[in-house]
Amino acid sequence: MPFERVLMKHVGVPNSTSLAVYQADGGYTGAARALRMKPDELVELVKQANLRGRGGAGFPAGLKWSFLPKDRKITYLCVNADESEPPTFCNRVLIDHDPHMLLEGILIAGYATRTTVAYIYLRGEFMEQFHVLQRALDEAYAAGYFGRNILGSGYDLECYIHRGAGAYICGEETGLIESLEGKRGWPRIKPPFPAVEGLFRQPTVVNNVETLACLPHLLTRGLEWWLGLGTANSKGPKMYCISGPVNRPGCYEAPLGITCRELIYGDDFGGGMRGGKKVKAVFPGGLSMGVLRGDLFPRAPAGTIDPRQDYDELDCVLDFDDVRKYDLLGLGTAAAVVVPEDADMRDVLVNVARFYALESCGQCTHCREGTTWMYKIAQRMRAGAGRLLDLDLLVEISQNMGMMPGMSICGLPDGAAWPVRTAVQKFRREFERRIAEQEPEAARRWTREVNRAAYELPVLQGRETTYVGGTFYQPP
Amino acid sequence: MSWRTIDRRTVAEEDLGPGLSTAAEDKIRAFLPRYPTKRAALLPALHIAQDAVGYVSLRAMRQIAELLELPPAAVMDVVSFYTHFWTHPKGRKTIVLCRSLTCELMGGGAVLAALEARLGIREHQTTPDGEYSLMTEECLAACEHAPCMLINEKLHKCVRVEDLDRILAEPANDKLDVARSNLFDAPTSDRRAP
Ligand SMILES: Cc1cc2nc3c(=O)[nH]c(=O)nc-3n(C[C@H](O)[C@H](O)[C@H](O)COP(=O)(O)O)c2cc1C
Ligand code: SF4
Numbered sequence: 001m002p003f004e005r006v007l008m009k010h011v012g013v014p015n016s017t018s019l020a021v022y023q024a025d026g027g028y029t030g031a032a033r034a035l036r037m038k039p040d041e042l043v044e045l046v047k048q049a050n051l052r053g054r055g056g057a058g059f060p061a062g063l064k065w066s067f068l069p070k071d072r073k074i075t076y077l078c079v080n081a082d083e084s085e086p087p088t089f090c091n092r093v094l095i096d097h098d099p100h101m102l103l104e105g106i107l108i109a110g111y112a113t114r115t116t117v118a119y120i121y122l123r124g125e126f127m128e129q130f131h132v133l134q135r136a137l138d139e140a141y142a143a144g145y146f147g148r149n150i151l152g153s154g155y156d157l158e159c160y161i162h163r164g165a166g167a168y169i170c171g172e173e174t175g176l177i178e179s180l181e182g183k184r185g186w187p188r189i190k191p192p193f194p195a196v197e198g199l200f201r202q203p204t205v206v207n208n209v210e211t212l213a214c215l216p217h218l219l220t221r222g223l224e225w226w227l228g229l230g231t232a233n234s235k236g237p238k239m240y241c242i243s244g245p246v247n248r249p250g251c252y253e254a255p256l257g258i259t260c261r262e263l264i265y266g267d268d269f270g271g272g273m274r275g276g277k278k279v280k281a282v283f284p285g286g287l288s289m290g291v292l293r294g295d296l297f298p299r300a301p302a303g304t305i306d307p308r309q310d311y312d313e314l315d316c317v318l319d320f321d322d323v324r325k326y327d328l329l330g331l332g333t334a335a336a337v338v339v340p341e342d343a344d345m346r347d348v349l350v351n352v353a354r355f356y357a358l359e360s361c362g363q364c365t366h367c368r369e370g371t372t373w374m375y376k377i378a379q380r381m382r383a384g385a386g387r388l389l390d391l392d393l394l395v396e397i398s399q400n401m402g403m404m405p406g407m408s409i410c411g412l413p414d415g416a417a418w419p420v421r422t423a424v425q426k427f428r429r430e431f432e433r434r435i436a437e438q439e440p441e442a443a444r445r446w447t448r449e450v451n452r453a454a455y456e457l458p459v460l461q462g463r464e465t466t467y468v469g470g471t472f473y474q475p476p
Numbered sequence: 477m478s479w480r481t482i483d484r485r486t487v488a489e490e491d492l493g494p495g496l497s498t499a500a501e502d503k504i505r506a507f508l509p510r511y512p513t514k515r516a517a518l519l520p521a522l523h524i525a526q527d528a529v530g531y532v533s534l535r536a537m538r539q540i541a542e543l544l545e546l547p548p549a550a551v552m553d554v555v556s557f558y559t560h561f562w563t564h565p566k567g568r569k570t571i572v573l574c575r576s577l578t579c580e581l582m583g584g585g586a587v588l589a590a591l592e593a594r595l596g597i598r599e600h601q602t603t604p605d606g607e608y609s610l611m612t613e614e615c616l617a618a619c620e621h622a623p624c625m626l627i628n629e630k631l632h633k634c635v636r637v638e639d640l641d642r643i644l645a646e647p648a649n650d651k652l653d654v655a656r657s658n659l660f661d662a663p664t665s666d667r668r669a670p
Contacts, residue, residue, distance in 0.1 A: 083617045084614065084615060084617070085615070086576035086577055086578065086614065086615035086619070087576065087577060087578040087615060087619035087622075088615075088617065088619075089617045089618055089619055089620060091617075092617045092618065123617070124523075124558070124560045125560075125572070125613065125616050125617070125626060126617070127626075127628075127629040127630075127631075127652065128629070128630075128631065128652055128654050130657075130660070131652065131654050131655065131656050131657050132654055134657035134659060135655060135657055138657065158510075160510045162519065162520070163519065163520065163523055163660075164519070164558075165519060165522065165523070165558035165559070165560035165561060166558055166559040166560035166613060167557065167558055167559065168614060179519065180516060180519075181513065181515060181516050182513070182515035182516045182517065182518030182519060182544075182554065183515070183518075183553075183554060184553060184554055184557040185557065185558075200511075200512050200513060200516075241619065241620070242620075243578040243619035243620050243622060244578055244581050244582070244619075244622075245581065245582065249619070249620040249621075249622070250620040251620065283577070287577065335619075337577050337578045337581070337619065339577075339581065340581070343581060347580070348577065351575075351576070351577050351580050352577065355576065355577075355614055358614070359614065361557075
């Protein structure tokens with residue numbers, strides 16, 4: 001049976017942002033059904049559906065909701081619409097075409113968690129989306145879907161849109177909470193987790209736009225339909241984004257578990273590469289999740305997966321589990337960007353490293369300095385002054401920052417380490433070749449010119465070094 | 477995203493810049509009932525100030541601090557964190573070009589170079605006639621239309637170097653084509669950068 005689009009079913013429908021069109025297609029019946037259930041039954045349903053968060057971490061939404069303290073008086077729901085992970089745009093597509101689906105999801109999630117006020121944290125650059133969403137919200141208020149005694153159930157919910165102002169880190173849940181409170185978007189140390197003490201020091205749920213937009217369909221179509229979609233541990237529909245030099249860049253909906261090759265070459269998806277080029281690399285889940293090798297590399301022998309060998313990795317299944325076999329951090333946002341064969345990986349590395357260096361909020365030393373250091377090294381390599389040692393240095397830095405080695409407050413440096421480390425490890429041959437092609441002595445001249453302290457001290461400090469063929473050697 | 481320190485006692489009256497009108501202050505007050513604390517209305521207040529004054533001037537920061545019962549330093553602390561807010565005058569229209577990976581792969585670098593050449597300014601500068609300011613931002617979340625460019629509120633998609641003349645010549649190149657809600661006004665465009 002062909003898959004029927006649900007999240008994107010109104011894309012292309014004229015006037016799809018209006019309440020009338022949404023209602024004509026069964027809109028808000030899911031919410032009406034939810035309001036007849038008990039909140040705890042709803043949480044149980046979402047738990048059984050194993051609805052995993054679409055915002056990046058993939059944490060089951062039902063489980064998150066059940067962490068809320070039982071005796072709470074006030075609960076806040078924060079909707080994470082701060083979509084800033086390059087190259088993700090599925091939340092934007094959803095808000096552009098179907099704002100009421102999100103609002104219905106908010107109503108359902110709000111009722112399940114007994115939320116009193118919901119805030120939609122919309123990123124600052126979404127100007128058009130703000131007005132679309134605000135008008136949809138006004139319409140929903142007027143129709144009685146928000147406010148007091150919603151649909152006669154006795155449940156009250158207020159919903160406001162809060163505009164951000166251009167900071168990636170405000171997508172991190174505690175950064176978002178701080179920003180909503182009118183402060184710098186500095187993530188908080190966890191625990192306490194937001195479910196216990198979050199916004200205005202009250203229990204708070206933070207969920208992504210797409211996670212919430214799934215809820216109306218789960219209610220109207222039922223658990224069985226939901227569990228029939230996807231792979232073992234990843235259930236439900238997902239919006240996949242594909243961008244870069246493919247024939248049909250865009251956002252496409254599919255059940256969780258298509259392969260990366262399908263996403264790039266499938267006729268229903270990316271439609272192949274422009275000009276018949278080959279894929280050198282692809283970042284399949286947003287930049288932070290790391291990189292896969294493309295079909296420029298030979299195919300692996302059937303049945304083997306070994307990220308240490310230079311094989312084509314496009315057969316990676318984009319669900320929450322399979323990606324880890326390819327040394328990726330996770331599924332992330334399932335937004336892929338394709339790097340064509342004629343691009344220089346040094347440029348890619350500079351672009352990626354710059355993003356994290358500029359977006360680190362600066363609270364934690366390892367993150368602030370590590371991301372900047374990686375950016376400087378990447379820039380130096382691009383300028384034609386790389387050293388072989390830099391490749392090992394990049395790997396070493398990336399393994400010593402982030403939450404996993406326990407060096408930071410939030411997950412941004414993990415997201416910075418992964419693409420840099422996987423790019424260096426998986427494309428090492430290319431980097432080595434570029435360094436070998438450099439003008440001799442370039443590395444040494446450059447290191448003298450630029451900030452010595454930043455480049456030399458941490459590795460070469462106080463030790464005698466000799467310099468041969470682009471690399472510094474230290475006596476043992 | 478770094479701190480900027482200013483000794484408030486030594487700032488001359490004329491360097492404080494323009495302030496907020498009572499209409500703008502009322503708009504800010506309308507946001508207060510949404511949140512349990514006054515401070516939470518700071519981001520909406522700064523948006524309103526930037527749209528009304530053109531940037532977040534020191535005088536506007538003081539007024540907002542008074543409205544929200546905060547120390548002025550707390551307001552500046554927040555202003556300096558977010559890249560959307562300008563603390564110095566900018567042009568009538570701000571061009572924000574995306575510099576993230578997809579846009580760069582699709583030719584964003586050439587668009588930036590062409591823009592700089594055409595306007596005769598570099599990033600974070602304003603043209604002498606006060607018309608355009610230029611900056612780059614991380615991903616604008618419209619990667620299927622790369623390269624993207626935001627002029628004030630309007631997103632221009634799939635921008636090619638050849639299109640720049642046409643886009644810049646269009647007088648309404650910064651206006652939204654969707655119906656607005658009246659919570660936030662469009663940035664004023666009748667002011668000039670000094
Ligand atoms: C640095 C960083 C940036 C993030 N940015 C976003 C974002 O832009 N949008 C989003 O939905 N989640 C983002 N997240 C994930 C959130 O912290 C959180 O996991 C998510 O909003 C939870 O919602 P979900 O369970 O529905 O996925 C980010 C996380 C980190 C560490
Ligand atoms: S890890 Fe980085 S982004 Fe996260 S809180 Fe620390 S400094 Fe900020």
